[in-house]
Amino acid sequence: MGRIKAEYIWIDGHKPTAKLRSKTKIFDGPVNSISDLPIWGFDGSSTMQADGNDSDCELMPVYFAPDPIRGGDNILVMCEVNNADGTPHKTNTRAQLRKVHEKYKDQEAWFGIEQEYTFFQGRNPLGWPEGGYPAPQGPFYCGVGADEVYGREIVEEHMEACMKAGLMMSGINAEVMPGQWEFQVGPLGPLDVSDELWIARWLLYRIGEDFGVNATLHPKPVKGDWNGAGAHTNFSTRAMREDGGIKVIEDACEKLKKTHKRHMGIYGAHNEERLTGLHETCSIHEFRYGVSDRGASIRIPMATANDGKGYLEDRRPSANMDPYQVCTAMVATICGDSDSTVEDEPEMVSELVS
Numbered sequence: 001m002g003r004i005k006a007e008y009i010w011i012d013g014h015k016p017t018a019k020l021r022s023k024t025k026i027f028d029g030p031v032n033s034i035s036d037l038p039i040w041g042f043d044g045s046s047t048m049q050a051d052g053n054d055s056d057c058e059l060m061p062v063y064f065a066p067d068p069i070r071g072g073d074n075i076l077v078m079c080e081v082n083n084a085d086g087t088p089h090k091t092n093t094r095a096q097l098r099k100v101h102e103k104y105k106d107q108e109a110w111f112g113i114e115q116e117y118t119f120f121q122g123r124n125p126l127g128w129p130e131g132g133y134p135a136p137q138g139p140f141y142c143g144v145g146a147d148e149v150y151g152r153e154i155v156e157e158h159m160e161a162c163m164k165a166g167l168m169m170s171g172i173n174a175e176v177m178p179g180q181w182e183f184q185v186g187p188l189g190p191l192d193v194s195d196e197l198w199i200a201r202w203l204l205y206r207i208g209e210d211f212g213v214n215a216t217l218h219p220k221p222v223k224g225d226w227n228g229a230g231a232h233t234n235f236s237t238r239a240m241r242e243d244g245g246i247k248v249i250e251d252a253c254e255k256l257k258k259t260h261k262r263h264m265g266i267y268g269a270h271n272e273e274r275l276t277g278l279h280e281t282c283s284i285h286e287f288r289y290g291v292s293d294r295g296a297s298i299r300i301p302m303a304t305a306n307d308g309k310g311y312l313e314d315r316r317p318s319a320n321m322d323p324y325q326v327c328t329a330m331v332a333t334i335c336g337d338s339d340s341t342v343e344d345e346p347e348m349v350s351e352l353v354s
């Protein structure tokens, strides 16, 4: 027994890209299951989720993890936002994913998400000369040395924190643009990968505070001849992972081709600045898939082609995407039969998306 601090984390109504919010609740612990966690509330008029005259929104805990920063029995709590009557708020994109996941859960979809991000200190990417540019891209990707990578101490602390929180991290690497990094979460089911990705993002921002450094998920943080930041989304179903799965993967690519435009509508704001056809991307106006092709919309990894089974990589989502929406779209399109795609899930594309 003893009083604990629970950091309630939720997603706000900011447009075009929602932001994370959180506040602390203190009560008697320890917490052993999600049902031990009280429902809470907040002032939606300050988060673009309500009008001032009727501003109560509800926080419904859906996932919790040990708090690696505060330690002890303290926890981080991911919440869905509900209206005062307990129905899902229109910004609650997780509620949609719950439904689509339930419908197709027998197909055992797994996701692994590569989260790219860029550190900034003031107005400059971390390590860049004030008002100027570093040497052109080339040596920085997976680099080592004080002249090549910037912010490794933050990256290490973040990775350690995510692991202490029990998140299913699968790795980190320095990216092509100096000051840019990536971490990966998964493979996990759609709800888990999304909840864990949001918690990992929260930890990245929170740990950045201690260094006076902020991480941005903007898909094109520096204009010009510099790589953008994406959130490649790796996907498989049980049938794809079993012998003969390559055929199922190719069918999935054909379904994704049909729904390209619809998916692009929810794959993150300002993504057109990143998907130019240069810098290891396919143009936003085209759809292509191919083995080992980092200039395609969908890449089939070499090992998958060789084994005849495995997974596909959707390279289109931008770093600032909402994993609840991206996972909803992919499950609906790929797990549905070829005429029942994401187009038939009208509820999926909430107002938030436009």
Ligand code: ADP
Pocket: 110, 111, 112, 113, 114, 170, 171, 184, 185, 186, 187, 232, 234, 235, 236, 241, 310, 311, 313
């Ligand atoms: P890349 O070569 O594109 O940089 P990464 O190693 O960064 O790839 O990320 C690959 C991601 O794919 C990891 O998150 C990993 O967990 C995930 N992954 C591996 N196998 C599967 C699978 N069968 N289904 C879904 N995701 C997978």
Ligand code: MN
Pocket: 114, 182
């Ligand atoms: Mn990667």
Ligand code: MN
Pocket: 114, 116, 175, 182
């Ligand atoms: Mn990358």
Ligand code: MN
Pocket: 114, 232, 313
């Ligand atoms: Mn990738």
